[in-house]
Amino acid sequence: MQAIGDAPGKTPGSSNLCLESIAAILSFWLTNWTIHMRDKLPSIQKPFIRRLLLMLLGAAGIALTARSFAEDSDSAKPDDAAKIAAQVCSNCHGPGGASTSPIFPVLAGQHQLYLAAQLHAFKDRTRSDPEAHNYMWTMATLVSDSMIDALANYYANQPTVAGQPGTVQEIARGKALYEKGIPERGIMACSNCHGSNAEGHWVFPRLAGQRAQYVFRQLQVIQGQLRKSPVMHGIVKDLKPNEMEDLGTFLQSLP
Numbered sequence: 001m002q003a004i005g006d007a008p009g010k011t012p013g014s015s016n017l018c019l020e021s022i023a024a025i026l027s028f029w030l031t032n033w034t035i036h037m038r039d040k041l042p043s044i045q046k047p048f049i050r051r052l053l054l055m056l057l058g059a060a061g062i063a064l065t066a067r068s069f070a071e072d073s074d075s076a077k078p079d080d081a082a083k084i085a086a087q088v089c090s091n092c093h094g095p096g097g098a099s100t101s102p103i104f105p106v107l108a109g110q111h112q113l114y115l116a117a118q119l120h121a122f123k124d125r126t127r128s129d130p131e132a133h134n135y136m137w138t139m140a141t142l143v144s145d146s147m148i149d150a151l152a153n154y155y156a157n158q159p160t161v162a163g164q165p166g167t168v169q170e171i172a173r174g175k176a177l178y179e180k181g182i183p184e185r186g187i188m189a190c191s192n193c194h195g196s197n198a199e200g201h202w203v204f205p206r207l208a209g210q211r212a213q214y215v216f217r218q219l220q221v222i223q224g225q226l227r228k229s230p231v232m233h234g235i236v237k238d239l240k241p242n243e244m245e246d247l248g249t250f251l252q253s254l255p
């Protein structure tokens with residue numbers, strides 16, 4: 001299958017314009033359908049439908065960029081990444097990656113190397129929790145390696161999201177754990193790697209402003225070894241669910 005970002009090897013012409021119109025209609029319809037289906041299927045019970053949906057979304061993305069790619073060679077351009085982000089990724093991750101949904105992670109302002117590494121992890125299927133499988137595997141397969149870099153660059157340059165208020169006690173407990181760890185249980189302070197303001201750096205993800213529910217789920221996924229994160233495995237192996245919840249609420253509250 002053609003990956004988003006691969007040069008289709010056609011010359012520009014009216015057939016591409018026609019393709020663009022069809023793609024625009026398809027994309028509009030798919031957007032509405034995605035939202036409709038997402039509400040209808042809040043839990044991952046119908047992976048087949050989801051995968052089909054992703055295939056269609058991917059196809060819309062290919063068609064939308066077909067014209068711009070037809071005119072040049074093999075490397076994805078920033079404009080093409082912005083187009084894919086707006087037409088495909090924003091259906092779940094929000095405009096500019098500023099997700100407001102508890103299940104879809106914020107991508108806005110995330111670090112480029114980390115984002116690219118995750119898209120490769122979906123593509124290579126080393127990130128294999130049910131959500132990764134149902135939502136991102138097909139998506140990542142459809143994106144070429146150069147488009148991965150362009151998309152990662154696009155999201156890294158979007159403005160970060162504002163923090164959200166949460167239960168005061170949870171935030172206080174989460175903050176203490178984040179900054180000090182739990183030395184008597186061998187849990188290292190998160191700030192050592194993710195930064196004192198959870199701003200992250202390089203391949204250490206930014207956690208500030210991330211959705212609490214997503215953080216909670218990822219800590220469980222990493223603990224359950226469904227995600228290959230050798231550095232994190234040792235740190236989270238003894239974290240309790242209530243501590244993960246506190247951490248999520250604290251991190252979501254940070255700007």
Ligand code: HEC
Nearest residue numbers: 088089091092103105115118119129131132135136139151
């Ligand atoms: C149908 C919904 C959906 C669409 C469309 C979608 N994603 Fe995702 N994405 C998700 C979900 C759900 C997760 C969380 C996966 C998990 O729990 O492991 C995710 C996770 C990610 C992550 C990992 C974030 C992190 O903090 O580790 C990246 C990067 C990502 N998506 C990029 C993209 C890009 C780029 C596109 C467009 C090409 C896209 N996604 C389209 C649902 C979607």
Ligand code: HEC
Nearest residue numbers: 188189190192193203204205215218228229231232235247
């Ligand atoms: C020794 C460094 C280190 C420490 C300490 C550390 N982390 Fe991480 N963390 C990482 C790395 C590296 C990743 C990226 C893993 C990957 O590529 O899958 C990560 C990923 C994560 C993610 C997934 C982010 C996303 O967007 O999907 C969460 C959540 C997280 N860490 C939370 C924590 C918390 C909470 C603590 C403290 C209890 C902590 N980390 C301590 C290095 C660290």
